[in-house]
Amino acid sequence: MPDSLRRHTDYGQTPLTEEDVATDPIGQLVTWLEHAEVSGIDEPNAMVLSTIAPDGSPSSRTVLLRGVDERGLEFFTSYSSDKGKALLAHPEVSIVFPWYRLHRQVIVRGTAAMVDAAASDAYFGRRPRGAQIAAVASDQSRPIASREALEQKVLEVEQRLGDTAPVPRPEDWGGFVVCPTSIEFWQGRSSRLHDRLRFTRPDAASTWVLERLQP
Ligand SMILES: Cc1cc2nc3c(=O)[nH]c(=O)nc-3n(C[C@H](O)[C@H](O)[C@H](O)COP(=O)(O)O)c2cc1C
Numbered sequence: 001m002p003d004s005l006r007r008h009t010d011y012g013q014t015p016l017t018e019e020d021v022a023t024d025p026i027g028q029l030v031t032w033l034e035h036a037e038v039s040g041i042d043e044p045n046a047m048v049l050s051t052i053a054p055d056g057s058p059s060s061r062t063v064l065l066r067g068v069d070e071r072g073l074e075f076f077t078s079y080s081s082d083k084g085k086a087l088l089a090h091p092e093v094s095i096v097f098p099w100y101r102l103h104r105q106v107i108v109r110g111t112a113a114m115v116d117a118a119a120s121d122a123y124f125g126r127r128p129r130g131a132q133i134a135a136v137a138s139d140q141s142r143p144i145a146s147r148e149a150l151e152q153k154v155l156e157v158e159q160r161l162g163d164t165a166p167v168p169r170p171e172d173w174g175g176f177v178v179c180p181t182s183i184e185f186w187q188g189r190s191s192r193l194h195d196r197l198r199f200t201r202p203d204a205a206s207t208w209v210l211e212r213l214q215p
Contacts, residue, residue, distance in 0.1 A: 011188025120174030
């Protein structure tokens with residue numbers, strides 16, 4: 001059995017108090033994102049996004065947070081991917097930021113909506129050209145016969161566009177913004193007596209309510 005399955009890590013005594021968290025949980029999330037950045041962990045803006053497929057089955061995968069403000073959490077993907085189809089059928093999501101090195105996690109629940117085409121164009125235009133071409137060539141989540149077949153599709157897109165022509169954003173590729181209704185800040189503590197502070201609101205027009213949860 002791998003050693004890690006038997007390990008009991010002590011998560012330390014860094015407290016998270018009601019006084020510590022900002023009254024605005026989105027501001028608190030930004031503060032913790034900055035802490036994750038300076039800690040030097042890989043992909044501090046990576047978040048595990050869970051969705052509900054049209055047939056009701058759950059699924060999870062990592063995406064990168066690309067924007068966060070009072071409107072919510074923004075990420076980009078293919079609208080025709082499995083997650084894209086899931087979100088169009090069931091916009092309710094759960095998101096986890098897994099900041100293990102910091103003994104922290106943030107859990108966000110909310111409702112996803114497509115961002116407008118101009119915002120998707122603006123972000124697509126800032127992507128490296130290779131990533132733009134990959135978005136055109138790849139039917140995300142669909143099976144393909146081989147790696148060679150995928151690389152052949154990329155080659156065809158490159159030949160069609162040449163070296164300099166701007167890569168047009170695929171119509172089915174763009175952003176979602178998740179408007180949060182719940183944001184929980186979890187700080188690991190010794191003996192599994194972790195601090196859990198959860199902000200909830202029924203909708204974006206309401207004020208946040210803060211509760212402490214048992215670990
Ligand atoms: C660190 C990391 C970051 C990722 N970021 C994104 C992203 O921002 N958008 C995206 O569509 N897929 C991203 N992926 C790939 C997804 O996890 C997933 O494989 C892909 O989106 C297909 O998911 P689906 O078939 O459930 O729709 C990322 C994967 C990792 C490991």
